[in-house]
Amino acid sequence: xxxxxxxxxxxxxxxxxxxxxxxxTISGLIMSVAICTFLIGLGSVYTWxxxxxxxxxxxxxxxxxxxxxxxxxxxxxxxxxxxxxxxxPATADKMVFIxxxxxxxxxxxxxxxxxxxxxxxxxxxxxxxxxxxxGITSVNALSVFMAGWASRNKYAxxxxxxxxxxxxxxxxxxxxxxxxxxxxxxxxxxxxxxxxQSNIPFIILQPLGAITFMIAAIAEMSRxxxxxxxxxxxxxxxxxxxxxxxxxxxxxxxEFLAPIFTASLFTVLFLGGSNPLKFLEFLPIPGILWFxxxxxxxxxxxxxxRSTWPRLRIDQIMGFAWKVLMPAAILNTLLVGLELVFIRxxxxxxxxxNMLIFVVFxxxxxxxxxxxxxxxxxxxxxxxxxxxx
Amino acid sequence: MSLNSELVTINFGPQxxxxxxxxxxxxxxxxxxxxxxxxxxxxxxxxxxxxxxERTYVQIVTLTDRxxxxxxxxxxxxxxxxxxxxxxxxxxKRASYIRVIxxxxxxxxxxxxxxxxLLNDLGAFGTPLMYCFREREKILDLFExxxxxxxxxxxxxxxxxxxxxxxxxxxxxxxxxxxMPNQIDELESLITGNEIVLSxxxxxxxxxxxQVIDASLSGPxxxxxxxxxxxxxxxxxxxxxxxxxxxxxxxxxDTFDRYLxxxxxxxxxxxxxxxxxxxxxxxPVRNEDVPLIIRAPEGEAYxxxxxxxxxxxxxxxxxxxxxxxxxxxxxxxxxxxxxxKEMTAGGKIGDLIVNFGSIDIVLxxxxx
Numbered sequence: 001x002x003x004x005x006x007x008x009x010x011x012x013x014x015x016x017x018x019x020x021x022x023x024x025t026i027s028g029l030i031m032s033v034a035i036c037t038f039l040i041g042l043g044s045v046y047t048w049x050x051x052x053x054x055x056x057x058x059x060x061x062x063x064x065x066x067x068x069x070x071x072x073x074x075x076x077x078x079x080x081x082x083x084x085x086x087x088x089p090a091t092a093d094k095m096v097f098i099x100x101x102x103x104x105x106x107x108x109x110x111x112x113x114x115x116x117x118x119x120x121x122x123x124x125x126x127x128x129x130x131x132x133x134x135g136i137t138s139v140n141a142l143s144v145f146m147a148g149w150a151s152r153n154k155y156a157x158x159x160x161x162x163x164x165x166x167x168x169x170x171x172x173x174x175x176x177x178x179x180x181x182x183x184x185x186x187x188x189x190x191x192x193x194x195x196x197q198s199n200i201p202f203i204i205l206q207p208l209g210a211i212t213f214m215i216a217a218i219a220e221m222s223r224x225x226x227x228x229x230x231x232x233x234x235x236x237x238x239x240x241x242x243x244x245x246x247x248x249x250x251x252x253x254x255e256f257l258a259p260i261f262t263a264s265l266f267t268v269l270f271l272g273g274s275n276p277l278k279f280l281e282f283l284p285i286p287g288i289l290w291f292x293x294x295x296x297x298x299x300x301x302x303x304x305x306r307s308t309w310p311r312l313r314i315d316q317i318m319g320f321a322w323k324v325l326m327p328a329a330i331l332n333t334l335l336v337g338l339e340l341v342f343i344r345x346x347x348x349x350x351x352x353x354n355m356l357i358f359v360v361f362x363x364x365x366x367x368x369x370x371x372x373x374x375x376x377x378x379x380x381x382x383x384x385x386x387x388x389x
Numbered sequence: 390m391s392l393n394s395e396l397v398t399i400n401f402g403p404q405x406x407x408x409x410x411x412x413x414x415x416x417x418x419x420x421x422x423x424x425x426x427x428x429x430x431x432x433x434x435x436x437x438x439x440x441x442x443e444r445t446y447v448q449i450v451t452l453t454d455r456x457x458x459x460x461x462x463x464x465x466x467x468x469x470x471x472x473x474x475x476x477x478x479x480x481x482k483r484a485s486y487i488r489v490i491x492x493x494x495x496x497x498x499x500x501x502x503x504x505x506x507l508l509n510d511l512g513a514f515g516t517p518l519m520y521c522f523r524e525r526e527k528i529l530d531l532f533e534x535x536x537x538x539x540x541x542x543x544x545x546x547x548x549x550x551x552x553x554x555x556x557x558x559x560x561x562x563x564x565x566x567x568x569m570p571n572q573i574d575e576l577e578s579l580i581t582g583n584e585i586v587l588s589x590x591x592x593x594x595x596x597x598x599x600q601v602i603d604a605s606l607s608g609p610x611x612x613x614x615x616x617x618x619x620x621x622x623x624x625x626x627x628x629x630x631x632x633x634x635x636x637x638x639x640x641x642x643d644t645f646d647r648y649l650x651x652x653x654x655x656x657x658x659x660x661x662x663x664x665x666x667x668x669x670x671x672x673p674v675r676n677e678d679v680p681l682i683i684r685a686p687e688g689e690a691y692x693x694x695x696x697x698x699x700x701x702x703x704x705x706x707x708x709x710x711x712x713x714x715x716x717x718x719x720x721x722x723x724x725x726x727x728x729x730k731e732m733t734a735g736g737k738i739g740d741l742i743v744n745f746g747s748i749d750i751v752l753x754x755x756x757x
Contacts (some may be wrong), residue, residue: 058519
């Protein structure tokens with residue numbers, strides 16, 4: 001079975017005439033360039049996929065002119081953006097303005113360094129990979145703020161302020177919701193977390209943590225219904241308003257990579273990564289295909305969200321993070337902690353308890369904080385002017 | 390430690406994705422909160438009222454198409470009614486029925502667009518908009534069968550309508566009436582109960598009955614604030630007195646009510662069309678005594694009809710010539726905009742966009 005490790009070993013063999021340190025550097029460089037190229041290509045194809053799927057949601061055809069099913073559309077888009085005039089606003093802070101999209105793309109790509117895409121298929125395996133991923137995703141907020149601030153545009157500044165406020169709040173429940181799986185798997189390494197799920201994926205064991213992480217991650221990459229930062233109908237493009245040409249393309253590319261990244265992270269953390277589904281274990285499917293298909297399902301669900309839900313208001317988004325997601329994440333951590341102490345090996349009982357609490361929690365939140373508590377009033381005609389009277 | 394903060398003045402529009410055309414709002418913000426706003430009009434001013442003074446009475450019909458360009462039929466109807474009142478022209482019964490049918494179809498089309506764009510302003514990435522446009526397209530197809538045009542229709546003439554309806558129109562209308570209730574149900578099932586839609590629109594932009602009456606708002610804006618007033622019932626024109634329909638009103642006057650009123654009115658419009666189809670009889674559709682160049686007697690006339698957006702009125706003054714001495718248009722979108730500041734001040738930017746979308750303006754009519 002071909003994995004990243006075998007490829008890497010092959011490269012090391014090939015370069016064995018060089019000094020050791022150089023071999024390591026060159027083989028690592030080749031592998032990471034390969035991964036980055038693959039991801040950028042994947043991101044471009046994903047733009048086509050997203051546009052086609054959303055078009056089907058909307059009774060349209062989507063891009064269908066160039067290539068079979070319009071699959072070459074991303075190339076056309078890229079060429080168009082490349083030959084556009086590259087405008088930097090006169091009042092903009094040029095250095096920051098140019099640096100922002102680069103940092104954005106780099107942080108998005110860096111995440112993949114420690115993500116196990118299959119069995120033995122990761123560029124590196126460090127023991128604090130989860131911390132690294134959480135840390136690197138926060139840098140996104142910084143580059144969004146840089147872009148918005150450097151543009152010297154009021155819409156962009158508003159978008160940037162929203163970005164910082166929102167991303168910082170959602171970082172907290174996102175990190176806490178991952179406590180549970182760290183406690184169960186006894187590891188911060190993503191490889192360790194995947195191997196801890198060889199029996200039961202964590203989404204079944206900790207549904208509350210999974211849904212909290214999912215929502216926080218959608219907010220973190222600012223997709224609908226949390227797309228506050230761009231919010232086309234309010235802020236035109238938010239931080240991206242002043243960008244044109246290739247810099248715009250880089251931002252767009254990183255944004256289209258974000259759902260892929262979220263889906264892969266969710267797959268690794270909660271769906272068992274490259275582990276096969278229990279009842280389909282007999283099929284001779286390589287781990288990387290399992291990983292890809294699980295991620296694909298998650299991206300499809302993200303597209304479904306995006307194309308059907310309206311956007312929340314900024315105060316509601318902030319309120320949701322602190323009033324709903326925070327308690328959910330803490331409750332999940334508390335539950336897992338108690339279960340680890342008292343019923344460590346009884347998985348069935350753990351699943352039953354967690355599922356029950358998950359349902360009750362969602363039900364209570366919907367009824368206490370949701371719109372259901374407000375009954376629709378019966379209309380009473382006003383006395384001031386009534387044509388029937 | 391204290392932080393200095395200052396207000397920011399920002400222009401929404403004239404080029405902005407949710408300004409429904411070339412409308413401009415000068416908004417003063419305190420962070421995300423709206424402190425003050427000032428609408429700036431006139432980017433689409435074409436001097437329709439002045440142009441009307443240079444045209445003959447029949448030619449002006451084409452000008453009215455371009456006022457509220459998503460509801461040309463209603464504009465036509467309001468204008469020709471004013472001319473008919475000015476010149477005492479009789480309208481054949483069949484023409485009246487067809488006028489009511491097309492006006493109600495136009496109301497559905499206009500409300501569909503209002504609903505779709507409201508959802509778009511809410512941030513629903515075009516899906517509800519496309520669902521609405523799919524239905525609106527069927528109505529435009531019906532209009533195409535009637536008069537060959539889809540948007541700028543110029544279907545009505547003083548004394549009747551341009552020509553009688555082909556059989557194809559009635560067949561397609563039947564199909565439309567069969568499918569439309571289900572489509573409205575589908576739309577409602579997607580929107581009305583949606584948690585996010587509710588939390589964004591409930592208790593947002595509340596207008597009291599006193600406020601709306603003082604500002605002389607009309608149409609869905611007025612009825613959403615639980616004022617039961619509809620010119621089709623209060624002052625029946627054409628054949629509305631023969632028809633049985635309800636006037637839905639809202640409970641609180643918030644943005645959600647304004648959306649719900651439009652959905653309910655679409656259902657009522659379908660009821661009206663069905664009744665018209667049962668009542669309509671063959672006959673002439675145009676008063677043959679009306680000359681092509683009308684010379685109106687000296688005098689003045691005002692006719693207001695219940696357009697999709699509110700009371701659409703034409704005030705014509707004649708000095709006995711072949712074109713009006715003065716033509717004043719009471720544009721409902723323009724007057725409905727008056728309370729935007731009252732609805733929005735103190736809210737967030739998101740509220741501003743949603744309240745603005747719920748007014749349902751068309752710039753062709755606002756700027757005229």
